[in-house]
Amino acid sequence: MKKIRVMIVGYGNVGRGVRLSLGKNPDMELVGIVSRSPERVGKELPDVPVMAISDVEGWKKAFRPDVAILCGGSKNDLPQQGPEFAKYVNTVDSFDNHSRIPEYFADIDAAAKASGHVSVISTGWDPGIFSLERVLGGAFIPGARAYGFYGLGEKGGLSMGHSDALRTIPGVKDARQFTHAIPEAIERVRRGENPAFEPGDMHTRECFVVLEEGADREAVTKTILSMPGYFAPYKTTVNFVSQQELDEKYKGFPHDGLAIAVGETGDRHAARVEYRCIWGSNPEATANVLVAHARAAARLAGENRSGAFTILDIPPAYFTTLSREELLEHWM
């Protein structure tokens, strides 16, 4: 079988995860990486072809990708890269700024339709798998609200966005933020209350901060606790640790979550569905989902479809290598 030719755009934690994931999906091959820092990436990966992201004619000719997996960030990279790359190639991305998804979808849809490409946007585990589970929960249990909780385990889940926010504070040398779900809130949902939560009712935030020499603990604490959106609405704890402690005890990118919907069927019978995921590495989890969607993008393109798609627009069989016969025989 001809392999799906995949190009990675942007080589950070998610890009690394995509490279590793491609190695476990035998129907795909990594044809190259494009980066704003091709020299840095080339040094890290001497055996992989790497080109500058700006050299469009170059990578098109050299890599001839079927799908480009865009691994940049949602704040600055994707709003520009998404519509741009959709002009040249089928794309998949994990754009995760929930409130701006309609606008991003429209931008990409216009570019991808004009060029005749498929662009799958906003996938990963949330948005992505959780979006799917929320919609299924609402469809199969009419009237149930769908909730998402994060960081149910003892250590909680590492939030990249909130860690980045901490690092912008003057006096902070390094920091990591772990999100914790509030167990009582989950219990209320499980009991079928379908409560109207404020953000601070569902999660708490735990910060581990390394200070720069001479920085003012109290000022930093105050800045954190009053940061609008990120920390102000939440019960937040701030712990000051050494760099060594941070690197040893709070390393890695673990994350986990729960999508849940509770309601009733027919004659007042309780109904509850829960989707739970636990990831040792959040960026690798996102990468795995991106790679499965690259397979779907290639199939949709093979049917001469074009425009923007989300996980909600794709038949689930498109994510797997399994044939219709195998699916009917062993997976139904």
Next chain:
Amino acid sequence: MKKIRVMIVGYGNVGRGVRLSLGKNPDMELVGIVSRSPERVGKELPDVPVMAISDVEGWKKAFRPDVAILCGGSKNDLPQQGPEFAKYVNTVDSFDNHSRIPEYFADIDAAAKASGHVSVISTGWDPGIFSLERVLGGAFIPGARAYGFYGLGEKGGLSMGHSDALRTIPGVKDARQFTHAIPEAIERVRRGENPAFEPGDMHTRECFVVLEEGADREAVTKTILSMPGYFAPYKTTVNFVSQQELDEKYKGFPHDGLAIAVGETGDRHAARVEYRCIWGSNPEATANVLVAHARAAARLAGENRSGAFTILDIPPAYFTTLSREELLEHWM
């Protein structure tokens, strides 16, 4: 908006659940029921039009259904009714004899393609939601096996098929069978062992039996424990109870399950996904899923698609009443 006209075929527990579910889905209406016992159903539901299942020309003209939800059993009803009804109307069913799904799919596909109808087969929660979750688990965590466990709660889950099997035994007046998942087996899966289980390694079976007067306990017990397929491969307990006890303590159709896949992402990081559902009424849960698939069948038919479909072939957005705009804005 024009409502989707739904006809119920066969009025047992699932049919009752579909009727109740349609009342909670404002984009659909129940246009009529066809039954082999129209008089019985008409007495139960004086306000609903009921016709004989055999009066094809009659119900086609009187009900003009967009979709027929086939609520019959997988053993005798659906293998005959499925391909027959696919000649006349779009259909949805919960055919759940896993080993015969490929054959059933082929029969329905031929009939539905010839008549230009859409037939969604084998949906409900398993097969159905669990099939979807197994496939997603395998696609997002390559190398992970997907497992299904049933009856995780204290009381376990009522198995209709096994209860029916008990009732065929001479000397048994009534009986109900509860399935229990074996917690140690779930723990092995969660630990990432991806074990190769025999059926008896995953579940135990608990029987509550009402004997006919003068029946021989030991003979009945022996017959149960040695019943191939149903009980012989499992650790099975048999409890003899009075009819009153059975009716009071073991009533209803509760069921629940867990679909789970465990593996690794990229650089040897643990990855685990679990889908858990808990239903106060198993037939009502199946009914709710059938109704959401009736919506999808109507949409697929509206696109001039035809043939057999499973949950794996349908974009998830087709299950919901939510518009693309609502989905992008609030559900991603």
